[in-house]
Amino acid sequence: MRNIKLTIEYDGKRYLGWQRLGDTEKTIQGKIETILAQMTGEKIEIIGSGRTDAGTHARGQVANFKTASTFETEKMLDFLNRYLPRDIVIKQVEEVAERFHARYHATSKTYSYYIWNDVIPTAFHRAYSFHYPKRLDSEKMNEACQLFIGKHDFLGFSSLKKTKKSTVRTIETISIQKEGSLIRFTYVGDGFLYNMIRIMMGTILEIGSGEREIATINQVFKEKIRTQAGETVPAHGLFLDEVSYK
Incomplete structure (x- = not known):
């Protein structure tokens, strides 16, 4: 399995925060996971560096996910930014070490x-x-x-x-x-x-x-x-x- 790191920018005013919620689609995590599932054909769960509250914005949120997809990172970047809402932008897609964890390995924010x-x-x-x-x-x-x-x-x-x-x-x-x-x-x-x-x-x-x-x-x-x-x-x-x- 590949481990993919995302650097994400978003305008949080339309959303109920970062964390996926079962009864609504208005979360940053939920929006990104939906597009990743469409791209890979897999059920994807992304791990964020931390949760941001409803209405909070980000210039440099970081998340990672595991996938068996062979998509090149450049194509992932293009696909995500083509189909995500305009107020969520993926700034960078990188393949990282298998053990990398966006939350546990963060040293400062x-x-x-x-x-x-x-x-x-x-x-x-x-x-x-x-x-x-x-x-x-x-x-x-x-x-x-x-x-x-x-x-x-x-x-x-x-x-x-x-x-x-x-x-x-x-x-x-x-x-x-x-x-x-x-x-x-x-x-x-x-x-x-x-x-x-x-x-x-x-x-x-x-x-x-x-x-x-x-x-x-x-x-x-x-x-x-x-x-x-x-x-x-x-x-x-x-x-x-x-x-x-x-």
Whole structure:
């Protein structure tokens, strides 16, 4: 069996997230598996590097699947992009080692979250950024970001209820770039829990607007209580930019 790696870009606004759901066709995984089955004549299950929520976008999602098909990778690329919806694009198709696993072998992920920080909303960025009209203090937000960097238990900054799996993650960097009213927050880490970035982002915005004290970040790390952190910002401002491997 061949092991095929896909690098995928998608606009998530029409979909219910990455993961295939039994009662709907509106998932990224489901759409790609359907076209792969048509191409190979096999029942195909693709393994994503992680799940993205409903409305979240991706520039560099990675997935892999096993197939007995003899299709050349260039022909796979052409077939997929010809028959997939236009808001899902396969950027690269590669044949990889049999043991490669898109989720288990990922070493880091890079996400971006976009804020439109202006009293007046935007017609062009509305589906890809969160309109936040309140004045933001850049110094306070930078200070908040620094507290998230490092190895921490992020349970209080997630929507997880109870889990036997570790909720410790390491954030390598958080950077902020501003161009006019558009602010881009870039997160790089070894992994992210359910809604973790969106809750961190909500917490940073509340600190930047003066609604929350910066000390609450360490308080949430200590007590691990979700309700002590900020709001969960909308998914449509979030992009999975890149998944890195050894």
